[in-house]
Amino acid sequence: MMGPGLSAYLLVAAAMFGVGLYGVLSRRNLVAIVVSVELMANAANLNLVAFSRFGGHPWGQALALFGLALTVAEVVVGLALVVLAARSHTSLDVDAMSSLKG
Amino acid sequence: MIDWVLFVVLALVTLGGALKVVSAEDLVHVVLWLAVTLLGTAGFYAMLDAGFLAAIQVLLYTGGVITLMLFAVLLVRREGGHIPAGGVAEPARAGVVALATAALSGFAIVRGGLLEGEAYRLEPKALGQVLLGPLALPFEALSVLLLAAMVGAIVLARRKDA
Numbered sequence: 001m002m003g004p005g006l007s008a009y010l011l012v013a014a015a016m017f018g019v020g021l022y023g024v025l026s027r028r029n030l031v032a033i034v035v036s037v038e039l040m041a042n043a044a045n046l047n048l049v050a051f052s053r054f055g056g057h058p059w060g061q062a063l064a065l066f067g068l069a070l071t072v073a074e075v076v077v078g079l080a081l082v083v084l085a086a087r088s089h090t091s092l093d094v095d096a097m098s099s100l101k102g
Numbered sequence: 103m104i105d106w107v108l109f110v111v112l113a114l115v116t117l118g119g120a121l122k123v124v125s126a127e128d129l130v131h132v133v134l135w136l137a138v139t140l141l142g143t144a145g146f147y148a149m150l151d152a153g154f155l156a157a158i159q160v161l162l163y164t165g166g167v168i169t170l171m172l173f174a175v176l177l178v179r180r181e182g183g184h185i186p187a188g189g190v191a192e193p194a195r196a197g198v199v200a201l202a203t204a205a206l207s208g209f210a211i212v213r214g215g216l217l218e219g220e221a222y223r224l225e226p227k228a229l230g231q232v233l234l235g236p237l238a239l240p241f242e243a244l245s246v247l248l249l250a251a252m253v254g255a256i257v258l259a260r261r262k263d264a
Binding site: 027 | 152
C-alpha cells in the first residue's frame with residue numbers, strides 16, 4: 001500500500017489556508033489577525049515542501065525556507081506595528097481604528 | 103499503512119489546532135494553539151523528507167515566533183485576569199468566503215489531474231547545494247531583508263511620539 005500522495009498534502013494545506021482566511025476575515029483583534037495570516041503562510045509553505053518531495057527537486061524546499069524567513073520578517077514588523085497601535089489607541093479592535101475614515 | 107496513520111494523526115492535530123486558533127476566546131490560547139499547528143506542520147515536513155525544514159520550523163517558529171507573539175500579547179492591554187481575543191465579526195460571511203476558497207482549491211486539486219508520481223528521496227545535502235550554488239545571491243539578499251526587518255521593528259517600537 002502506498003503512503004499519502006501529493007494531493008493528500010495539498011488538501012490539508014488548502015483546508016489550513018481556508019481556516020486562516022476565515023480567521024483574517026472574522027477576527028477583530030489585531031494580534032489574532034496576524035496569527036491567522038501565519039496560518040495561511042504556513043499552508044503555502046506546506047504546499048512548496050510537498051511539491052518538492054513529489055517533484056524530486058530540492059528547489060521547492062529552498063523556496064519554502066525563503067518563505068519561512070519572509071514570514072518571520074513579516075511577523076517582526078507586524079508585531080512592532082501592533083505594539084505601536086496599542087500605545088496610541090485604547091483598544092486593538094480593528095473596527096475601532098477609524099481615524100482615517102472619511 | 104503506517105504512513106497513512108501518521109498522516110491522519112498529523113492532519114487532525116494541525117487542522118484541529120488551526121480551528122482552535124480562529125475560535126479560542128483568550129489571546130494567549132490563540133497563540134499557543136498556533137504553536138500546536140506549527141508543530142504538526144513540522145511533522146509533515148519530516149514525513150516529506152525535509153528534516154532540515156522540520157528542525158527550522160521547531161526552532162525558529164515554535165521557539166522564536168511564538169515567544170515573540172506571547173511578548174506582544176502581554177505588552178498590549180489586558181483586562182482583568184485574561185486577555186480577550188476580541189470576538190468575531192460577520193462569522194457567516196467570513197465562513198462562506200473561506201469555505202468557497204478551500205472548496206475551490208480542493209476541487210482543483212482533486213480534479214486537476216496532478217501527476218502523483220513516485221516519491222523521491224531528498225537528501226538534506228541537496229538543499230545545501232542549491233542554497234550555496236544557484237540560489238546563493240537570493241539567500242544573501244534574504245539576510246539583508248531580515249536585517250532590515252530587525253532595524254525597522256526596533257525603530258517602530260522605540261518611537262516616543264506615537
